[in-house]
Amino acid sequence: MPWTVQQVLALAPDAGSAKAGRDLASPRRWGLLGASERALWGECQGSGKHPYQVKIDLDEPAFACTCPSRKFPCKHGLGLMLLSIEAPEAVARALPPAWVAEWLEKRAGRTEKRQQKTEQTPDPAAQAKRVQQREAKITAGLVELELWLSDAVRGGLAALQGRSFADWETIAARMVDAQAPGLARQLRTMAGVVASGEQWPSRLLDRLARLYLLIEGYRRLDAQDAEVCADLRSAVGWTVSQDEVLRGAGVRDTWLVVGQRTREEDRLQVNRTWLWGSASERAALLVTFTPMGVPASAPAIPPGIALEAELVFFPGASPLRALVRERFGQPDSLARLPGHGSIRAGLAAWGAALGRNPFIETFPLGLAGVVPVFAGGRLHLRDSEGSGLPVAPGFATSWQMLALSGGRPLDLFGEWDGESFLPLSAFAEGRFVVLEKSA
Amino acid sequence: MIWQELVACALVGTARQPLPAMGGNGPLGELVGGLAGGDPARVLLAAAAATALYEQAGRVPAKLGEPAPTPAEPEERPPCSARAATHLATMLGSSYRQLLPEWLELLVASGRALPPELLPDLLAWGRTEAAHRARLLAAVGRRGLWLAAQNPDWQYVALADDDDATWQTGVRATRLLLLQRLRREDPERARQLLESTWKSESAKNRAEFLETFADGLSIADEPFLEAALDDRSREVRLAAAALLRRLAASRLVARMTGRVQPLLTLMPKPRIHVRLPEVCDAAMQRDGVDPKPQGGERAGWLRQMLAAIPPSSWCRHWERTPAELIEAASHGEWQQLLLLAWAEAAVAHREAEWIALLVAQAGVEPLQESLFEAASPAVREAFLLELLEREGEKFFSDYRRLGLLVRHTPWSPSLSRVLISSLRRHLGTAQAQPSRGWHLRAQLITWAHHLPCELFGEIEQGWPEDSPHWSFWSEPIRDMLACLRFRREMRAALAESSF
Numbered sequence: 001m002p003w004t005v006q007q008v009l010a011l012a013p014d015a016g017s018a019k020a021g022r023d024l025a026s027p028r029r030w031g032l033l034g035a036s037e038r039a040l041w042g043e044c045q046g047s048g049k050h051p052y053q054v055k056i057d058l059d060e061p062a063f064a065c066t067c068p069s070r071k072f073p074c075k076h077g078l079g080l081m082l083l084s085i086e087a088p089e090a091v092a093r094a095l096p097p098a099w100v101a102e103w104l105e106k107r108a109g110r111t112e113k114r115q116q117k118t119e120q121t122p123d124p125a126a127q128a129k130r131v132q133q134r135e136a137k138i139t140a141g142l143v144e145l146e147l148w149l150s151d152a153v154r155g156g157l158a159a160l161q162g163r164s165f166a167d168w169e170t171i172a173a174r175m176v177d178a179q180a181p182g183l184a185r186q187l188r189t190m191a192g193v194v195a196s197g198e199q200w201p202s203r204l205l206d207r208l209a210r211l212y213l214l215i216e217g218y219r220r221l222d223a224q225d226a227e228v229c230a231d232l233r234s235a236v237g238w239t240v241s242q243d244e245v246l247r248g249a250g251v252r253d254t255w256l257v258v259g260q261r262t263r264e265e266d267r268l269q270v271n272r273t274w275l276w277g278s279a280s281e282r283a284a285l286l287v288t289f290t291p292m293g294v295p296a297s298a299p300a301i302p303p304g305i306a307l308e309a310e311l312v313f314f315p316g317a318s319p320l321r322a323l324v325r326e327r328f329g330q331p332d333s334l335a336r337l338p339g340h341g342s343i344r345a346g347l348a349a350w351g352a353a354l355g356r357n358p359f360i361e362t363f364p365l366g367l368a369g370v371v372p373v374f375a376g377g378r379l380h381l382r383d384s385e386g387s388g389l390p391v392a393p394g395f396a397t398s399w400q401m402l403a404l405s406g407g408r409p410l411d412l413f414g415e416w417d418g419e420s421f422l423p424l425s426a427f428a429e430g431r432f433v434v435l436e437k438s439a
Numbered sequence: 440m441i442w443q444e445l446v447a448c449a450l451v452g453t454a455r456q457p458l459p460a461m462g463g464n465g466p467l468g469e470l471v472g473g474l475a476g477g478d479p480a481r482v483l484l485a486a487a488a489a490t491a492l493y494e495q496a497g498r499v500p501a502k503l504g505e506p507a508p509t510p511a512e513p514e515e516r517p518p519c520s521a522r523a524a525t526h527l528a529t530m531l532g533s534s535y536r537q538l539l540p541e542w543l544e545l546l547v548a549s550g551r552a553l554p555p556e557l558l559p560d561l562l563a564w565g566r567t568e569a570a571h572r573a574r575l576l577a578a579v580g581r582r583g584l585w586l587a588a589q590n591p592d593w594q595y596v597a598l599a600d601d602d603d604a605t606w607q608t609g610v611r612a613t614r615l616l617l618l619q620r621l622r623r624e625d626p627e628r629a630r631q632l633l634e635s636t637w638k639s640e641s642a643k644n645r646a647e648f649l650e651t652f653a654d655g656l657s658i659a660d661e662p663f664l665e666a667a668l669d670d671r672s673r674e675v676r677l678a679a680a681a682l683l684r685r686l687a688a689s690r691l692v693a694r695m696t697g698r699v700q701p702l703l704t705l706m707p708k709p710r711i712h713v714r715l716p717e718v719c720d721a722a723m724q725r726d727g728v729d730p731k732p733q734g735g736e737r738a739g740w741l742r743q744m745l746a747a748i749p750p751s752s753w754c755r756h757w758e759r760t761p762a763e764l765i766e767a768a769s770h771g772e773w774q775q776l777l778l779l780a781w782a783e784a785a786v787a788h789r790e791a792e793w794i795a796l797l798v799a800q801a802g803v804e805p806l807q808e809s810l811f812e813a814a815s816p817a818v819r820e821a822f823l824l825e826l827l828e829r830e831g832e833k834f835f836s837d838y839r840r841l842g843l844l845v846r847h848t849p850w851s852p853s854l855s856r857v858l859i860s861s862l863r864r865h866l867g868t869a870q871a872q873p874s875r876g877w878h879l880r881a882q883l884i885t886w887a888h889h890l891p892c893e894l895f896g897e898i899e900q901g902w903p904e905d906s907p908h909w910s911f912w913s914e915p916i917r918d919m920l921a922c923l924r925f926r927r928e929m930r931a932a933l934a935e936s937s938f
Contacts, residue, residue: 004521005521005522005525006521006525009525015529015532015533015534018529019529019532019534022529022925023921023924023925026899026924028899028900146481149480149484150478150480150481150484151480153449153452153453153480153483153484154452154453154454154479154480155452155454156449156450156451156452156454156455157449157450157452158450158451158452159452201446201449201450202442202443202446205445205446205449205487205491206487206491208484208487209484209485209487209488209491210488210491212481212484212485212487212488213485213488213492216485343500344499344500347498347499347500350495350498351495351496351497351498352496354492354495354496355492355496358488358492371507371508373503373505373507373508374505374589375503375504375505376505380503380505382503382505382507386502386503387500387501387502387503388500388501388502388503388505389500397556397559399558399559399586399590400556400557400558400559401556402586402589403555403556403557403558403559403582403586404555404556406510406511406514406555406582406585406586407507407508407509407510407511407585408510408511418495426556428555429518431554433554433556435556
C-alpha cells in the first residue's frame with residue numbers, strides 16, 4: 001500500500017486533527033486492530049464508556065467512526081491509518097468483524113444503487129414542465145439584466161463607483177429570483193472589481209461586456225452547436241446532473257493530482273482539485289461542495305499523487321470540469337509537474353481555450369522552469385525568455401515559493417485568471433510541494 | 440488602441456459622449472464595424488466583448504524589466520528525511536515548539552539540510568528566540584541566508600560576506616550574533632572588532648556586546664575589561680566587573696583578595712573568625728561592589744567581595760583541604776554568609792571539587808539553583824537520587840525540589856527509572872491529591888524533554904489508572920507520553936538517511 005505519512009496527514013481537516021491523529025498512532029491506544037485487502041478497522045478507547053469503532057475503506061479512502069467529532073476524517077481515522085503505515089506489524093490480517101463487513105457491504109450497495117438510479121428517469125412530463133418554467137424566468141431575467149447593463153454604460157461607469165455593495169446585491173438578487181445563479185455570482189464580484197484600484201474601469205468593462213456576450217449568446221441558444229450551448233447554459237447557472245455526466249464517454253489515463261484549493265463560497269466549502277492527464281495531456285477539474293459545518297462525505301484526493309482513473313467530463317467546448325467514474329489500483333506519488341516551457345506558450349494555450357469558451361474564469365496553468373522575482377514591489381514569475389507573469393496579490397506563501405526556488409527555475413502549477421497567477425503547487429529539487437492549501 | 444477608447448467612452452457614458460470610430464482592417468475591425476447602428480450602449484458592450492476577447496486570446500506576455508536574481512549557492516548538505524521534514528512542519532505549526540532547539544541541533548549534527556519551504560516559518564520563529572539564534576544560523580544553511588537577506592524582518596541572520604562589513608553595517612541583532620559566534624571561534628578577533636567601534640557604541644550596545652565575552656573569556660581580555668570599569672555607564676561597569684570576577688588572575692580578583700584576607704582568620708577549633716569591613720570605598724565600588732546591598736550593609740559588602748575570590752585560594756592561604764574549610768565555616772554565626780559566597784565563587788571559577796562538596800553539604804532550602812546547575816551531571820544525579828530516596832512523596836509536592844529536577848538535563852536512564860517508578864507509586868496513593876499536585880501537573884510535560892527517548896516503551900506502561908485521583912493525572916501523563924513519543928520519532932527520523 002503506497003500511502004505515505006505525508007499523504008495521510010494531507011487528508012487531515014486541520015493541524016489539530018493531524019497532531020491528534022499522530023498521537024493516536026500508537027498500538028497502545030487501540031483495542032481490537034485488523035486489516036483486510038480492502039479495509040482497516042480498530043477500536044479506540046476515548047473518553048466515553050464504549051470504545052470508538054473506526055473503519056476505513058482503503059479504496060477511496062472512506063472513513064467512518066462512532067465518535068461524535070464533526071471533523072472529517074476524525075483523529076481516530078487518521079491515527080488508524082498512520083498506525084498501519086508506521087507499525088504494520090500491529091495491524092494483523094483478519095476477516096472483517098460484522099460491524100465492518102456490514103458497512104463495507106452497505107458501501108458497495110450504495111455504489112450499485114447510484115448506478116441503478118441513473119437507469120430510472122423521473123416523470124418526463126413534469127420535468128419538462130419545470131424546465132420550461134425556469135426557461136421562461138431566465139428569459140425574463142436576461143431582458144432585465146440587459147436593460148440594466150445598457151443603462152449602466154449609458155450613464156457611465158464612473159457613476160457606478162459610488163454604488164454600495166447593496167446596489168450590486170439588488171441586481172444579483174433579481175438574477176437569483178430569475179433562477180440564473182451563475183449571473184448572480186458574477187454580479188456579486190463586481191463591487192470588488194470597482195474597488196480594485198487603478199485600471200478598474202477597464203476591468204469592469206471587460207466583465208460587463210462578457211455578461212452582455214453571455215446574454216446575447218443565450219438568446220441565440222438554438223443557433224449554437226451543442227458544446228457552446230452547454231457552456232452558455234452552465235455560465236448562466238444550469239447544472240447538469242452527475243448521473244447524466246456519468247453516462248458520457250470516459251477518459252482513462254494516469255491522472256496527476258497537481259493542485260488543490262479550498263475556499264468558502266455562499267456558506268459552502270468549495271474544494272477544487274486540478275488533475276492533469278499524463279497521456280491525454282489535458283486538465284480536469286474536480287469540484288466538491290460541502291455545506292459549512294457538515295462533515296464532508298469523502299476527503300478530497302490529496303495533491304501530489306498520480307492515480308489511474310477513468311474521468312468523465314461535463315459537456316462544453318473546452319471541457320475542464322469532470323467526475324471520477326472509476327479508480328484503478330493504488331495511487332502513486334507524483335514524479336513531475338507538467339507545464340509549458342514558456343509563459344508565452346502558457347498564455348497561448350489560455351487564448352486557445354478562451355476562443356472555444358469565452359466564459360472560462362480560471363484557467364489551469366502549468367509553467368516549467370520559472371523563477372520568482374520581486375519587481376516593482378510585486379512578485380512575478382520570470383521564464384527563460386525574460387517574460388514575466390504577475391503573481392496574485394493574495395498569494396499567501398510567496399516566501400515559501402522564493403525559498404524553494406533559491407533564485408533558480410522551478411516548476412509551478414496554478415490558476416490564471418487573466419490578471420494574475422495563483423500558484424498552488426511547486427516541483428523543485430525532485431520534490432512536489434503544496435504552496436497554498438486554502439485561500 | 441480601440442480598447443482604451445471604449446473604456447474612456449464607457450466611463451463617461453454613451454449618453455454624454457459619442458462612440459469612438461469603429462471598424463478598420465482585419466477581422467476584429469470588420470466584426471466591430473458590423474456592429475454599428477442601433478442603441479450606442481449596446482453597440483459599445485458588444486464591441487467591448489469582442490475587443491477584450493480578441494486581445495486576451497492573442498496576449499503576449501510583457502518582458503520583465505527586472506533581471507533574473509542572483510541564485511543562492513547550491514546546498515551541499517543532503518536533504519533530511521521526509522519524516523524529519525514533517526516533524527519540523529508540525530513543530531512550526533505550534534505543536535511541541537519547545538523541541539525545536541533540540542531538533543535544530545540534531546539536524547546540524549547530522550549534516551543534513553532542512554526543506555527550504557519551511558525556512559520562512561523558521562526564520563519568523565527565530566525573530567523572538569534570541570537564545571537559539573546561533574543554532575538557527577547553523578541550520579538554515581546558504582539557502583536560509585540567501586532568503587533572509589531579502590526580507591527586512593530577517594536581517595538578524597543576514598550576514599554579509601565578511602565579518603568586518605557585517606560589524607560595520609549590520610543591525611544590532613546581526614552584530615550580536617556575529618560577536619557570539621566569534622567569541623566561540625576566535626575570541627581575540629571578537630574583542631578587536633568590539634574595540635574598533637567601542638567609543639561610538641551606545642551604552643545599551645556596549646553592555647549587551649560585553650556580555651558575549653562570557654564565552655571564550657581569558658586573561659587576554661583583562662586589560663580591556665579593566666579599562667571598562669571606568670566606563671560612563673553603570674551597566675557597562677557592572678558587566679565588566681562580573682566578567683573580571685571570573686578571571687582568577689585578574690587585577691580585580693587580586694584587589695578583592697587583598698581586601699578580604701585581613702578580615703578572615705582561621706581559628707584553631709577549627710572555625711573561621713570574621714571581621715566585617717568598615718566602609719565601601721570608591722575603589723570597592725569601582726570593582727562592582729554594591730554599596731547598598733539587601734540586608735545588612737557590611738555583611739553584604741563582605742559577601743560580594745568573598746564571592747569574587749576563587750575558593751581554592753583559601754586552601755593555599757590556610758593550607759587546608761576544601762572539605763576542612765567547609766567544615767570550619769559550618770560552625771559559628773557567619774556560616775550562611777561564608778557558604779553562600781563560596782558557592783557563588785565556586786560557580787564563577789568553575790571549581791568542580793568545591794561545587795560537589797557544597798552541593799552535598801547543602802540541604803535543599805539554601806541550595807542555589809546556579810550552584811546546582813554548575814555541578815557535574817554525576818553530582819547532580821547523586822544529589823537528586825539521594826533526595827528522592829530520603830523524601831519520597833514529599834519530593835513530588837514541592838516546587839523547589841521539582842524546580843531543581845528540571846534544571847538537570849538530560850536524565851540518565853537510572854535516574855529516569857527511579858523517578859518514574861517513584862512517580863507511579865506516588866500517583867497511586869491517596870496523597871497525590873489535586874490540591875497539592877498543581878506544580879507537578881504543570882511540569883510533567885517538560886519531563887518529556889529530559890527523559891531518555893529509548894525508555895519510552897518502559898515509561899509508557901504501568902501507570903496507576905485505577906488510583907483515586909487518576910482523572911486529575913491522566914491528561915498530563917498522556918500529554919507527556921505523547922511528547923516523549925514525538926521526541927523519539929523525531930530523533931529516529933533525523934537519523935534516517937534521506938528522502
